[in-house]
Amino acid sequence: MTGAHSGLRLLAEPDGRESRDRLEILTALINGPGFDPLLRADVIKVPTEHPVFGWGCRVSRCQRSAHGTSDLCDTHRQQRVSRGGDEAERAEFLRTAEPLPLTTAAFTGPCRVSGCERLALGHRYRLCARHDNRWRKASAREHDTELDLDEWLATEVPYPSFGVCSAASCRDGAGSPLGLCPNHDQRYERAGRPGGAELPGGWFHSHERDPSSIAVRYRDEKVFRQWCREADPLLRIGEINLLGLHPLLRAEIKWGLFAHQRQNPRTRWLPVDVQNLVNNCRAMDSLTGFDLDNCSRRARGLTKEMLQSLRVVYVTPSQTREAGYLEFGSLRGRIPRFQQPL
Structure with a gap:
């Protein structure tokens, strides 16, 4: 067996104890003084002109x-x-x-009514759905005169938030008591509404002022929650969103990004390519379970390099000798290559 194949075998998916050990090691490295602070975040916002992950035209x-x-x-x-x-x-x-x-535009921001915690709709008034409905009714009542928007805003009361989107990968505000932001609500509809989550008929007019009084109905709530766990984030330019990933997988990707920046800084990795890889392995516990035979060429290249960097962290010298190769690129070593065949 060749050294490369042996290395992949040594990086087989970990059991529970091994997973905890690996996460502990990576966490210590990520929190260490030599790690790039930019890459510690769960939502990495890459500067346009970053030398390795820069994304701007x-x-x-x-x-x-x-x-x-x-x-x-x-x-x-x-x-x-x-x-x-x-x-x-x-x-x-x-x-x-x-x-x-x-x-x-990736998002619209908050409602213009002072203190209102709900998301604005994507039009020129920048009002949430309830205030937009009230504005339209108020405008319709003024037959011969034009209602002043600023004066009307000053008379409106704010409404409480519907909370954060239930999709594990999302940090936007929910657009209704269903618990999904507008973007994930559209994706849920396109996916065929797994689990059959729905709101009571007429909820907007009868109970919308007090979201806590509305009970969501489910055909199968477990299926709905699983969809929320596995839903991809909204793709945002210059962002690498690691929210909702298994803690070990999230740490592995952060370490892989840092190792690439340190070992191969002349090869640019666009955030969109990294995000596509993240989305493809969202349901996994570890990058070691990624199917290299059934993915894009770009994802395969990124994953192989990340696994190579993880091998230096995970595999001991005694294990590499048993497998038929030596690891020279330890965390304290000076030799830049990670692996040399015997």
């Missing part, structure tokens, strides 16, 4: 993310390809290309 003031292995967004990449040319032409393209805005 190279065209000045372009708000879109770079595409694939390019340092240009997809639109600017296609424009550049159509022109061809050498490095001098590329420099001219970067100087003259028009910057592009983001095409969608």
